[in-house]
Amino acid sequence: MPESPSPANEKKRRGCGLRVTAGLVVLLALGGYIAYRLENNNAPAAAGCTxxxxxxxxxxxxxxxxxxxxxxxxxxxxxxxxxxxxxxxxxxxxxxxxxxxxxxxxxxxxxxxxxxxxxxxxxxxxxxxxxxxxxxxxxxxxxxxxxxxxxxxxxxxxxxxxxxxxxxxxxxxxxxxxxxxTGQEGGSLSCTTGADTAYSAGGRLGDTAAVAARLKREFGSRAKSSDDSAPRTVAVTSGTSRARSWQLAQWAVAHAHDLKVEQVTLGDSRWQAAKSDKGWQQTKTADAKDADPVVRITVAR
Structure with a gap:
């Protein structure tokens, strides 16, 4: 007949088991925390403006x-x-x-x-x-x-x-x-859409006619808009004042949520809904000139 384990050995085994269990709990908690941080680091910023x-x-x-x-x-x-x-x-x-x-x-x-x-x-x-x-x-x-x-x-x-x-x-x-x-501080206003694509909910497409109508109603004759050569895009100007151009650009970003704006560009500055957590970015493309007063507002597909 096998020998019964001594109380000392039994206590030792139980202690080892408890330490292994505690270690597993710590590892699981650490894994969950890392997964949470990774998920939230990759999650889009909440909708809002700064x-x-x-x-x-x-x-x-x-x-x-x-x-x-x-x-x-x-x-x-x-x-x-x-x-x-x-x-x-x-x-x-x-x-x-x-x-x-x-x-x-x-x-x-x-x-x-x-x-x-x-x-x-x-x-x-x-x-x-x-x-x-x-x-x-x-x-x-x-x-x-x-x-x-x-x-x-x-x-x-x-x-x-x-x-x-x-x-x-x-x-x-x-x-x-x-x-x-008023455009005195160009690029100082940016908004996040709360999505890593243009819009996460609603399914409503952008409408260039709606953008043009809103521009006319709010800015009156101070904003002149027309269809741009780029698809789904309205080109708008207000003279040659850089501040006025920035006012139009930041107005478009402030209204991005309700007008379903996908992108706004002014010269070599660009705001994109899909990267809205990055704010205004410099493009430095060959056809983007710093002095270009035209604001281009592209709506979502």
């Missing part, structure tokens, strides 16, 4: 960026200065966080929380960002010397808010965003 100017970063979601770009476009259509854009953006940041709200205090609505009962327009009009921005600028330009006033003073004279000092807290961010969206 403005980088003078070392300052401002994060926006795609709706906020699109609304801000529309406000800047309406200002450009009226040939208003950058200061007007800063005042409008600071106001919308305070009133709605740059969101087109369908409610608010009493009958307040939209980006600027304008009230139908106070003569700002109908509820439907106020919830149209182009109309709302235009109505704001209509009032702003009536204020003598508004460009020299503090942001909070100019905004309050338009809005007549119960919290007039609140606009001041947004001045720094509004100034950075304005510099990007």
């Amino acid at each position: 403005v980088k100017t003078d070392g300052n970063d401002l994060e926006l979601d795609t709706d906020q960026a699109a609304n801000a770009a529309t406000i800047a476009a309406v200002a450009m259509s009226r040939d208003l200065p950058e200061r007007a854009v800063t005042i409008a953006l600071a106001t919308a940041m305070q009133e709605s966080q740059l969101r087109n709200l369908d409610s608010g205090d009493r009958d307040s609505l939209g980006l600027f929380q304008q009230r139908p009962s106070q003569g700002w327009g109908t509820a439907k009009e106020i919830q149209d960002p182009v109309y709302a921005a235009g109505a704001f600028f209509d009032s702003l330009v009536k204020i003598q010397g508004y460009t020299k006033l503090p942001v909070t003073v100019a905004a309050q004279r338009v809005q007549r808010s119960g919290y007039p000092e609140a606009y001041a807290q947004h001045e720094s961010e509004a100034t950075s965003l304005s510099a990007a969206l």
Whole structure:
């Protein structure tokens, strides 16, 4: 008959078994962590937009960026200065966080929380960002010397808010965003689409006619668009000003999500939805000239 194992040997064997099990658990956990990191390192960045100017970063979601770009476009259509854009953006940041709200205090609505009962327009009009921005600028330009006033003073004279000092807290961010969206800081705004291909969901194709119509509605005669020789591409210009060209380019990126934009190019700078986590990239191709003022907007297939 075989000898029964001694208590000491049995304890030793159990100890070895526990160490082996613990080692396997550690290895499995380490393997899972490595797989998680690899998967997330390769995963596309979440959808959103970033403005980088003078070392300052401002994060926006795609709706906020699109609304801000529309406000800047309406200002450009009226040939208003950058200061007007800063005042409008600071106001919308305070009133709605740059969101087109369908409610608010009493009958307040939209980006600027304008009230139908106070003569700002109908509820439907106020919830149209182009109309709302235009109505704001209509009032702003009536204020003598508004460009020299503090942001909070100019905004309050338009809005007549119960919290007039609140606009001041947004001045720094509004100034950075304005510099990007008026083209003074070229390439400072970029958006990610949340996909490693042009668009991950929805199945809706881009439409060059929709892009051209939106450009005309927001920029008016300041933007001239036409079909480009490249497929699915709109070519747009606004004179020879490099800043104006950058405004158009960054407007297209800010609206990339809702217009299904696949690529935007200006000279040797290119933004691509499929590589949107890399931001604006330099192409240095033979046919891309730094001085070329034409912005080319290509929509998804």
